[in-house]
Amino acid sequence: MSDDKRSRKPVPRPSPESLPFWEAAKERRLLLPRCNACSRFFFPPSQRCRHCLSPDVNWVASKGTGRVYSFVVYHRPYHPAFEGDVPYVVAIVELDEGVRLLSNILGTPPEDVRCDMRVRVTFEDRDGASIPMFELAP
Numbered sequence: 610m611s612d613d614k615r616s617r618k619p620v621p622r623p624s625p626e627s628l629p630f631w632e633a634a635k636e637r638r639l640l641l642p643r644c645n646a647c648s649r650f651f652f653p654p655s656q657r658c659r660h661c662l663s664p665d666v667n668w669v670a671s672k673g674t675g676r677v678y679s680f681v682v683y684h685r686p687y688h689p690a691f692e693g694d695v696p697y698v699v700a701i702v703e704l705d706e707g708v709r710l711l712s713n714i715l716g717t718p719p720e721d722v723r724c725d726m727r728v729r730v731t732f733e734d735r736d737g738a739s740i741p742m743f744e745l746a747p
């Protein structure tokens with residue numbers, strides 16, 4: 610059949626540490642791990658705070674806003690399911706909470722994307738998962 614793995618975009622395979630992140634994303638909420646000991650956010654999720662190593666961490670809703678910290682434009686599909694998307698933007702987004710996520714910038718031509726642009730989260734549904742992506746903030 611043509612509906613094989615090559616024609617579908619990959620979906621997240623949550624680890625025990627990242628499961629709350631992906632479950633919240635399905636509800637179009639962006640959650641971030643935050644340390645109760647030092648009050649700082651960190652990413653990617655971990656059983657211990659990346660700043661002070663405290664195991665006292667919980668999940669807090671992100672404002673979902675930030676800026677483009679850095680980006681590249683992909684002109685070649687590295688997975689067959691992305692053939693129709695090129696050129697597209699892969700960006701490191703720095704959220705206002707201070708953590709950085711690797712994601713895509715949607716809805717803006719790649720040539721118009723700039724570092725420090727304000728962005729906000731949006732979600733792309735994919736085979737039962739929902740992936741946090743970013744678009745230009747109004």
Ligand SMILES: [Zn+2]
Pocket residue numbers: 644645646647648649658659660661662663
């Ligand atoms: Zn900490």
